[in-house]
Amino acid sequence: MKSKQGSNANTPGNSSNPSNDKHEIRPGQSLELLKELHILTRDGKMNQDSRRKLKQVYHLYQFIEPLLQQLQQDHADISLVDHGAGKSYLGFILYDLFFKSMDSANQSRIYGIETRDELVQKSRELALRLEFPGMSFLNLSVADSITSAALPDQIDIVTALHACNTATDDAIQFALKKKAKFMVLVPCCQAEVAAELRKSKGDAVRNNPLSEMWRHPIHTREFGSQITNVLRCLQLEAHGYQVRVTELVGWEHSMKNELIVAEYKNLPAKRPAERLSEVLKTTGLENMRERFFTPQL
Template sequence: MKKNSTKKQTPAVQPVQEKHEIRPGQSLELLKELHILTRDGKLNQDSRRKLKQVYHLYQFIEPLLLKLQESHANISLVDHGAGKSYLGFILYDLFFKSGQAQSQAHIYGIETRDELVQKSTELAQRLNFPGMSFLNLSVADSTHSDKLPEQIDIVTALHACDTATDDAIQFALKKKAKFMVLVPCCQAEVAAELRKSKGDAVRSNPLSEMWRHPIHTREFGSQITNVLRCLQLEAHGYQVRVTELVGWEHSMKNELIVAEYKGTPAKRPGDRLAEILNTTGLDNLRERFFVPQ
């Protein structure tokens, strides 16, 4: 005899409520303008990945902003190689917007492509983000520009190619930045110098095997560039943390350097940096990786 069984009804799978990925109070208009949301307010796979990347980086920067806020509200942040200013707009929207009436906090986006500078300027005006401005300058030129304050609290440079990251570090050192957040990219200069130095300068150094083959030269050059940058920052009195920027799956350039100024330049990192430059035949780069005298 066939038993009557009540089949458990599986509830229909409801579409994921995509809005849960958007933070409360966030500007939907901004997210649409940045193409993180579609025009009808939806998230597609590509835009969800972009949002995840920005939020992931925000979780590293927010504690730095909160620490700065303990001493003063008028925080200044410069974003080098800003591009479409995804980072600057998200930071302003999530952190600065709510207190903009009482604060003189300001985010400066530095970008060489004039059309992106113009678009970002227009968007900031449309969104009523008065604490944002955008300058058509190279990273190097911004160091001497009178359009920026004498002192800056935090400097960011995400995927600033090759020596632009070093220019951002030089900018931050000159502006006495409390914090730096760097995601370096395309370190070609050091690799080019390593190719030149495969002769007498490193012939007696067995470690030169690490960059004898072209592919190793490229990878070793990238690695040692960031090592030199960290030593330089430590020599100038910064505490350095290096981690992987998890969540940037689309990019092989996944190294995040966060530096906080502690006020005491250190001699040993400078000595180490000099030794590395000497033993790898990179003495020509002493001016770029300068340390306090």
């Protein structure tokens, strides 16, 4: 299952200091993969943009690797679903650095979910070319993947990076249905709640001085993004998850830099569910209860 490494002649470098790129690439990383992902040029060099891209993926890998190791201690076969996979940079790097070293009898698998068929086809071709048999790519929306028979009933870890607007919430719904142990989410473009805030003109909001936080349009957009992630965290806690929110350092090109990591621990759910309900009521977002659903207590 291991991909073929290039010879020393293919060691990446740049004209100013050939050792710099070699130092930046993790040991065991397939240089052929990095070339296919256009992180390395065909002659094994990196420019500033590709260096930034590699740094971003590696930084995220540092968050996910310990989760995979924890799962591996519990059971041999690991399943991971990457929603909104795009060109599947993350999936390929995860497979190359972690999954490919597993025994050939291991049934671990990474599923890339993406709506653009041309990207799905290219990812399939690349996985075949690199001999990564434990990777599957499905042309599905995040919402459609929830009921798709192409995915197993239970998934260990769910990732959704920059899944726009409600796609992050669909990924959460997917993970809850699949009883995922871990979720790794980088939300993006959260417009749905902001639109609802603009419509909320009831007494509960008019008589709430905190509604000044979203009275002006630019504040509505910013507050809508913030409160969306607050509601997501409360929802996950209401389903028994332990939630950690941090900054995804390394995604310098994006203002959407919030990383949510959730681990299912069957924690007490009553208090976060009550808080979620209170926040929806206080902000006039009670119409969003179906989106931010909680278990029946």
